[in-house]
Amino acid sequence: MPITHDGLKKELQYIAKPFELNHIKSLFNDSDPLMHEMAHNLIIGNQHEVDRLTRKALDSGFSANTILDDGLISGMAIVGIKFRDNFIFVPEVLVAARAMKAGMAHIEPILSASGVKPIGTIIMGTVKGDLHDIGKNLCIMMLRGSGFTVHDLGVDTTSDTFIEAVSEHKADILGMSALLTTTMPNMGKTIDAFEEIGLRYEVKIMVGGAPLTQEFADDMGADGYGKDAISCVELAKTFVGIQQLNE
Amino acid sequence: MRQEVDRKSYKASIERLHDIFKDMSKSVEKVSSWRCPYKNAKDRCTANFGCRNQDRSVSPDDLYVCNDNDQLDYRSAWET
Numbered sequence: 001m002p003i004t005h006d007g008l009k010k011e012l013q014y015i016a017k018p019f020e021l022n023h024i025k026s027l028f029n030d031s032d033p034l035m036h037e038m039a040h041n042l043i044i045g046n047q048h049e050v051d052r053l054t055r056k057a058l059d060s061g062f063s064a065n066t067i068l069d070d071g072l073i074s075g076m077a078i079v080g081i082k083f084r085d086n087f088i089f090v091p092e093v094l095v096a097a098r099a100m101k102a103g104m105a106h107i108e109p110i111l112s113a114s115g116v117k118p119i120g121t122i123i124m125g126t127v128k129g130d131l132h133d134i135g136k137n138l139c140i141m142m143l144r145g146s147g148f149t150v151h152d153l154g155v156d157t158t159s160d161t162f163i164e165a166v167s168e169h170k171a172d173i174l175g176m177s178a179l180l181t182t183t184m185p186n187m188g189k190t191i192d193a194f195e196e197i198g199l200r201y202e203v204k205i206m207v208g209g210a211p212l213t214q215e216f217a218d219d220m221g222a223d224g225y226g227k228d229a230i231s232c233v234e235l236a237k238t239f240v241g242i243q244q245l246n247e
Numbered sequence: 248m249r250q251e252v253d254r255k256s257y258k259a260s261i262e263r264l265h266d267i268f269k270d271m272s273k274s275v276e277k278v279s280s281w282r283c284p285y286k287n288a289k290d291r292c293t294a295n296f297g298c299r300n301q302d303r304s305v306s307p308d309d310l311y312v313c314n315d316n317d318q319l320d321y322r323s324a325w326e327t
Contacts, residue, residue, distance in 0.1 A: 058250070065256045073264050080267045084274045091287035093271065114252040131296040132325075134284045138275060142268045147261055155295070180327055210322075230272035233265075 003028050005036040011043050014082050024078060031070035034062070038103070039075030043082075045095030047102040054103040064110040072103050090134060097141035104144070118149040120172040120240040123165045125153030127186040132179035135209060138229040139175065146233050159186075159193035166194075166203050173239050175232065178209040188220035195221075204239040208232055283321035286313045297326035 003009055008028065015021040028036055034057055041049035050072075057067050079096045082088045111117075124140050126133050133155050140150050151169055153161055157176075166174055174194075178184045187207050194200040206224040207217050208231075217225035223239070226232030275284070285294035291310035292301050300321065302312035315321050 064250055064252050065260065068257070068260050069263075073260055073267070076264065076267055080271050080274075083271060083278075086278065088288045089278065089282065089286060090275060090284040091293040110250045111252055111257070113250070114254065116252055116254060116257060131294075133295070138272075142265075142272070145261070145264045145268055182327065228272050228276060230269050233268070 001029065001031070001033060003036055004033060005040055007040040007044070008036045011040060011078050011082075014085065014087050015078070016085065020081060024074070024081075027070070027074045027077070031066075031074070032062070034060070035066070035070035035074070038067070038071030039078070042072060042075035042096055042099045042103070043078050045092065045099050047095075047099040050099040051102040051105070054106045058106060058110075064107045067103065068107055072100050072107075076100060090138070094134075094137050094141065097137075097144075101144065119147040119242060120236065121149045121151070121169050122173040122175055122236060123151050123153060123162065123169060123171045124175040124177070125157035125162060125165075126155040126177045126179070127183050127190065128156055128158050129186060130178050130180055130183035131155045132209075133177070135179070135229065136175070136177040139177070139208065139226070139232040142229050142233045143236060146237065148236060159190040162190050163193060163197065163199065166199065171203055173204045173206060173236055175226075175236075176205070176207050178207070178212065181211045184209070184211060184216065187222070191221045206232065206235050206239070282317050283313065283315055286315065286321075294325075299324040299326070 012021060012024065015024055034053065038050060038053040038057065041053060054067055057071065076096065079093060083093050122143055124136055126136050140152055143150050151165055153165055162174060165171065176187050176190060178187055191200070191205055204223045206226055207222045208226040212225060214225045224235045226235050285292055287293055290313050292298065292313045293310060300313050300315040302314050305311055315324065
Protein backbone atom coordinates (compact mmCIF):
# COMPACT_ATOMS: atom_id res chain seq x y z
CA MET A 1 0.00 0.00 0.00
CA PRO A 2 1.48 3.43 -0.90
CA ILE A 3 2.60 5.51 2.04
CA THR A 4 -0.15 7.75 3.35
CA HIS A 5 1.33 8.47 6.76
CA ASP A 6 2.35 12.15 6.67
CA GLY A 7 5.15 11.77 9.18
CA LEU A 8 6.74 8.90 7.30
CA LYS A 9 6.37 10.76 3.98
CA LYS A 10 8.34 13.66 5.50
CA GLU A 11 11.07 11.28 6.59
CA LEU A 12 11.49 10.08 3.00
CA GLN A 13 12.52 13.62 2.06
CA TYR A 14 15.80 13.02 3.86
CA ILE A 15 16.74 10.24 1.46
CA ALA A 16 18.65 11.91 -1.37
CA LYS A 17 19.94 8.90 -3.30
CA PRO A 18 17.29 7.76 -5.82
CA PHE A 19 18.11 4.04 -5.53
CA GLU A 20 17.87 4.21 -1.74
CA LEU A 21 14.61 6.13 -1.90
CA ASN A 22 13.13 3.63 -4.32
CA HIS A 23 14.26 0.75 -2.14
CA ILE A 24 12.79 2.25 1.03
CA LYS A 25 9.54 3.10 -0.78
CA SER A 26 9.28 -0.45 -2.07
CA LEU A 27 9.63 -1.77 1.49
CA PHE A 28 6.78 0.40 2.71
CA ASN A 29 4.57 0.06 -0.37
CA ASP A 30 4.20 -3.62 0.49
CA SER A 31 3.36 -3.02 4.14
CA ASP A 32 0.36 -1.98 6.22
CA PRO A 33 -0.27 1.63 7.37
CA LEU A 34 0.11 0.47 10.97
CA MET A 35 3.70 -0.47 10.12
CA HIS A 36 4.21 2.98 8.55
CA GLU A 37 3.05 4.60 11.77
CA MET A 38 5.28 2.32 13.83
CA ALA A 39 8.32 3.06 11.66
CA HIS A 40 7.72 6.81 11.89
CA ASN A 41 7.47 6.69 15.66
CA LEU A 42 10.67 4.66 15.86
CA ILE A 43 12.46 7.23 13.68
CA ILE A 44 11.40 10.11 15.94
CA GLY A 45 12.19 8.07 19.05
CA ASN A 46 8.70 7.90 20.49
CA GLN A 47 9.16 4.74 22.54
CA HIS A 48 5.70 4.87 24.14
CA GLU A 49 4.00 4.94 20.74
CA VAL A 50 6.19 2.14 19.39
CA ASP A 51 5.29 0.13 22.49
CA ARG A 52 1.57 0.81 22.00
CA LEU A 53 1.62 0.17 18.25
CA THR A 54 3.52 -3.09 18.63
CA ARG A 55 0.94 -4.34 21.11
CA LYS A 56 -1.84 -3.19 18.81
CA ALA A 57 -0.24 -4.93 15.84
CA LEU A 58 0.16 -8.22 17.72
CA ASP A 59 -3.42 -8.02 19.00
CA SER A 60 -4.59 -7.37 15.44
CA GLY A 61 -2.90 -10.53 14.19
CA PHE A 62 0.27 -9.18 12.60
CA SER A 63 3.10 -11.67 12.83
CA ALA A 64 6.19 -10.91 14.86
CA ASN A 65 8.23 -11.28 11.66
CA THR A 66 6.13 -8.63 9.90
CA ILE A 67 6.34 -6.19 12.82
CA LEU A 68 10.10 -6.68 13.05
CA ASP A 69 10.71 -6.23 9.32
CA ASP A 70 8.10 -3.72 8.23
CA GLY A 71 7.78 -1.61 11.36
CA LEU A 72 10.98 -1.74 13.35
CA ILE A 73 13.84 -2.58 10.99
CA SER A 74 12.47 -0.49 8.13
CA GLY A 75 12.29 2.45 10.50
CA MET A 76 15.85 1.84 11.66
CA ALA A 77 16.98 1.75 8.02
CA ILE A 78 15.83 5.36 7.63
CA VAL A 79 17.52 6.29 10.90
CA GLY A 80 20.75 4.89 9.47
CA ILE A 81 20.45 6.96 6.31
CA LYS A 82 19.64 10.18 8.20
CA PHE A 83 22.60 9.56 10.51
CA ARG A 84 24.99 8.85 7.64
CA ASP A 85 23.97 12.06 5.93
CA ASN A 86 24.25 14.15 9.13
CA PHE A 87 20.57 15.01 9.50
CA ILE A 88 20.64 13.40 12.93
CA PHE A 89 23.46 12.47 15.27
CA VAL A 90 24.36 9.89 17.88
CA PRO A 91 21.83 11.03 20.52
CA GLU A 92 18.97 10.71 18.04
CA VAL A 93 20.18 7.26 16.99
CA LEU A 94 20.18 6.13 20.62
CA VAL A 95 16.69 7.50 21.16
CA ALA A 96 15.49 5.56 18.11
CA ALA A 97 17.21 2.44 19.47
CA ARG A 98 15.35 2.91 22.75
CA ALA A 99 12.09 3.03 20.80
CA MET A 100 13.07 -0.16 18.96
CA LYS A 101 13.78 -1.82 22.31
CA ALA A 102 10.26 -0.92 23.43
CA GLY A 103 8.85 -2.76 20.41
CA MET A 104 11.22 -5.70 20.80
CA ALA A 105 10.05 -6.20 24.38
CA HIS A 106 6.82 -7.62 22.91
CA ILE A 107 8.55 -9.60 20.17
CA GLU A 108 11.09 -11.33 22.41
CA PRO A 109 8.63 -13.55 24.30
CA ILE A 110 7.35 -14.76 20.94
CA LEU A 111 10.88 -15.48 19.79
CA SER A 112 11.52 -17.37 22.99
CA ALA A 113 8.33 -19.41 22.67
CA SER A 114 9.36 -20.28 19.11
CA GLY A 115 12.65 -21.63 20.35
CA VAL A 116 14.69 -18.61 19.31
CA LYS A 117 16.80 -17.98 22.36
CA PRO A 118 19.12 -15.04 22.99
CA ILE A 119 22.58 -15.89 21.70
CA GLY A 120 24.11 -14.87 24.99
CA THR A 121 23.81 -12.67 28.07
CA ILE A 122 26.06 -9.68 28.50
CA ILE A 123 26.61 -7.27 31.36
CA MET A 124 27.76 -3.82 30.23
CA GLY A 125 28.91 -0.85 32.25
CA THR A 126 31.26 2.11 32.40
CA VAL A 127 33.84 1.69 35.14
CA LYS A 128 34.03 3.38 38.51
CA GLY A 129 34.80 7.08 38.35
CA ASP A 130 33.80 7.44 34.70
CA LEU A 131 30.54 9.02 33.53
CA HIS A 132 30.98 8.60 29.78
CA ASP A 133 28.53 6.23 28.18
CA ILE A 134 28.04 6.98 24.50
CA GLY A 135 30.31 4.18 23.24
CA LYS A 136 28.82 1.73 25.71
CA ASN A 137 25.29 2.70 24.66
CA LEU A 138 26.09 2.23 20.99
CA CYS A 139 27.56 -1.21 21.74
CA ILE A 140 24.45 -2.14 23.70
CA MET A 141 22.19 -1.06 20.83
CA MET A 142 24.10 -3.26 18.40
CA LEU A 143 24.45 -6.20 20.76
CA ARG A 144 20.69 -6.26 21.37
CA GLY A 145 20.14 -5.94 17.64
CA SER A 146 22.28 -9.03 17.15
CA GLY A 147 20.23 -11.12 19.54
CA PHE A 148 22.05 -10.75 22.84
CA THR A 149 20.32 -10.04 26.14
CA VAL A 150 22.11 -7.06 27.61
CA HIS A 151 21.93 -5.72 31.14
CA ASP A 152 23.16 -2.14 31.31
CA LEU A 153 24.66 -1.18 34.67
CA GLY A 154 25.12 2.43 33.62
CA VAL A 155 28.12 4.53 34.56
CA ASP A 156 30.46 4.76 37.56
CA THR A 157 30.12 1.02 38.16
CA THR A 158 32.06 -0.65 40.94
CA SER A 159 33.75 -4.04 40.72
CA ASP A 160 31.26 -5.44 43.23
CA THR A 161 28.34 -4.33 41.08
CA PHE A 162 29.86 -5.98 38.02
CA ILE A 163 30.42 -9.19 39.98
CA GLU A 164 26.88 -9.23 41.40
CA ALA A 165 25.35 -8.67 37.97
CA VAL A 166 27.43 -11.39 36.28
CA SER A 167 26.44 -13.83 39.03
CA GLU A 168 22.78 -12.87 39.12
CA HIS A 169 22.26 -13.09 35.37
CA LYS A 170 24.72 -15.94 34.78
CA ALA A 171 26.27 -13.73 32.14
CA ASP A 172 28.43 -15.13 29.38
CA ILE A 173 30.25 -11.86 28.86
CA LEU A 174 31.17 -8.75 30.79
CA GLY A 175 31.82 -5.59 28.79
CA MET A 176 33.55 -2.65 30.44
CA SER A 177 33.95 0.82 29.00
CA ALA A 178 36.25 3.66 30.04
CA LEU A 179 36.85 7.01 28.40
CA LEU A 180 39.47 8.42 30.74
CA THR A 181 43.06 7.33 31.17
CA THR A 182 42.52 7.85 34.90
CA THR A 183 39.68 5.32 35.05
CA MET A 184 41.14 2.69 32.74
CA PRO A 185 43.01 1.02 35.65
CA ASN A 186 39.64 0.27 37.23
CA MET A 187 39.13 -2.26 34.48
CA GLY A 188 42.19 -4.14 35.66
CA LYS A 189 40.99 -3.88 39.26
CA THR A 190 37.64 -5.37 38.28
CA ILE A 191 39.33 -8.25 36.47
CA ASP A 192 41.47 -8.84 39.58
CA ALA A 193 38.32 -8.83 41.72
CA PHE A 194 36.82 -11.56 39.53
CA GLU A 195 39.99 -13.61 39.99
CA GLU A 196 40.03 -13.14 43.76
CA ILE A 197 36.59 -14.66 44.14
CA GLY A 198 37.22 -17.43 41.65
CA LEU A 199 34.84 -16.20 38.97
CA ARG A 200 37.34 -15.05 36.37
CA TYR A 201 37.00 -18.05 34.11
CA GLU A 202 33.21 -18.19 34.40
CA VAL A 203 32.86 -15.15 32.18
CA LYS A 204 34.55 -13.65 29.14
CA ILE A 205 35.63 -10.06 29.69
CA MET A 206 35.85 -7.51 26.89
CA VAL A 207 36.88 -3.89 27.19
CA GLY A 208 36.58 -0.78 25.08
CA GLY A 209 36.84 2.99 25.04
CA ALA A 210 38.73 5.68 23.17
CA PRO A 211 42.00 5.63 25.20
CA LEU A 212 42.25 1.83 25.18
CA THR A 213 44.48 -0.28 23.00
CA GLN A 214 44.78 -4.00 22.35
CA GLU A 215 48.06 -3.94 24.26
CA PHE A 216 46.44 -2.39 27.31
CA ALA A 217 43.61 -4.89 27.19
CA ASP A 218 46.08 -7.78 26.99
CA ASP A 219 48.17 -6.40 29.84
CA MET A 220 45.23 -6.17 32.22
CA GLY A 221 44.06 -9.68 31.40
CA ALA A 222 40.93 -8.97 29.35
CA ASP A 223 39.78 -11.61 26.89
CA GLY A 224 39.19 -9.09 24.16
CA TYR A 225 39.18 -5.47 23.06
CA GLY A 226 36.64 -3.81 20.80
CA LYS A 227 37.81 -0.70 18.98
CA ASP A 228 34.30 0.27 17.98
CA ALA A 229 30.72 -0.87 18.46
CA ILE A 230 30.60 -3.32 15.58
CA SER A 231 33.91 -4.90 16.70
CA CYS A 232 32.33 -5.31 20.12
CA VAL A 233 29.48 -7.30 18.55
CA GLU A 234 31.80 -9.47 16.49
CA LEU A 235 33.97 -10.16 19.52
CA ALA A 236 30.94 -11.06 21.62
CA LYS A 237 29.79 -13.46 18.92
CA THR A 238 33.15 -15.24 18.93
CA PHE A 239 32.94 -15.57 22.71
CA VAL A 240 29.64 -17.44 22.43
CA GLY A 241 30.88 -19.48 19.49
CA ILE A 242 28.77 -17.86 16.77
CA GLN A 243 31.56 -16.92 14.41
CA GLN A 244 35.32 -16.87 14.13
CA LEU A 245 37.20 -13.57 14.13
CA ASN A 246 38.51 -12.47 10.73
CA GLU A 247 36.11 -14.77 8.86
CA MET B 248 -3.71 -18.67 18.68
CA ARG B 249 -0.09 -18.80 19.80
CA GLN B 250 2.24 -16.70 17.68
CA GLU B 251 5.16 -18.43 16.09
CA VAL B 252 8.18 -16.89 14.46
CA ASP B 253 9.46 -17.98 11.08
CA ARG B 254 13.03 -18.68 12.08
CA LYS B 255 14.52 -18.41 8.59
CA SER B 256 12.84 -15.05 8.10
CA TYR B 257 14.00 -13.93 11.56
CA LYS B 258 17.60 -14.83 10.72
CA ALA B 259 17.38 -12.75 7.54
CA SER B 260 15.91 -9.85 9.55
CA ILE B 261 18.75 -9.93 12.07
CA GLU B 262 21.29 -9.97 9.25
CA ARG B 263 19.62 -6.95 7.72
CA LEU B 264 19.69 -5.14 11.06
CA HIS B 265 23.34 -6.07 11.48
CA ASP B 266 24.13 -4.46 8.11
CA ILE B 267 22.31 -1.28 9.16
CA PHE B 268 24.30 -1.17 12.40
CA LYS B 269 27.56 -1.89 10.62
CA ASP B 270 27.00 1.18 8.44
CA MET B 271 26.04 3.18 11.53
CA SER B 272 29.29 2.16 13.19
CA LYS B 273 31.21 3.63 10.24
CA SER B 274 29.14 6.81 10.50
CA VAL B 275 29.91 7.06 14.22
CA GLU B 276 33.62 6.88 13.58
CA LYS B 277 33.37 9.52 10.86
CA VAL B 278 31.19 12.03 12.68
CA SER B 279 32.96 11.61 16.03
CA SER B 280 36.16 12.93 14.44
CA TRP B 281 34.61 16.41 14.29
CA ARG B 282 31.45 16.50 16.37
CA CYS B 283 30.96 15.59 20.00
CA PRO B 284 28.76 12.48 20.12
CA TYR B 285 26.75 13.95 22.98
CA LYS B 286 25.66 16.92 20.84
CA ASN B 287 22.25 16.33 19.32
CA ALA B 288 20.79 17.63 16.07
CA LYS B 289 19.47 20.71 17.86
CA ASP B 290 22.95 21.53 19.17
CA ARG B 291 21.97 20.60 22.71
CA CYS B 292 24.14 18.60 25.09
CA THR B 293 22.96 15.16 26.18
CA ALA B 294 25.97 14.41 28.40
CA ASN B 295 25.51 13.63 32.09
CA PHE B 296 28.82 15.27 32.95
CA GLY B 297 30.16 18.79 32.77
CA CYS B 298 31.86 20.35 29.77
CA ARG B 299 33.30 23.80 29.11
CA ASN B 300 31.22 24.08 25.94
CA GLN B 301 27.95 23.89 27.84
CA ASP B 302 25.81 27.02 27.95
CA ARG B 303 23.75 26.41 31.06
CA SER B 304 21.58 29.52 30.80
CA VAL B 305 18.53 27.45 29.89
CA SER B 306 15.31 26.67 31.73
CA PRO B 307 15.56 23.77 34.26
CA ASP B 308 13.84 21.24 31.98
CA ASP B 309 15.95 22.05 28.93
CA LEU B 310 19.18 20.50 27.80
CA TYR B 311 22.22 22.75 27.86
CA VAL B 312 23.19 24.43 24.62
CA CYS B 313 26.45 23.20 23.12
CA ASN B 314 28.72 26.03 22.03
CA ASP B 315 31.33 23.84 20.40
CA ASN B 316 32.04 24.98 16.83
CA ASP B 317 32.72 21.42 15.57
CA GLN B 318 36.19 22.55 14.52
CA LEU B 319 38.37 21.69 17.50
CA ASP B 320 38.96 18.65 19.66
CA TYR B 321 35.82 18.58 21.79
CA ARG B 322 37.16 16.01 24.26
CA SER B 323 39.52 18.56 25.78
CA ALA B 324 36.47 20.49 27.00
CA TRP B 325 34.98 17.55 28.89
CA GLU B 326 35.29 17.96 32.64
CA THR B 327 36.84 14.90 34.24
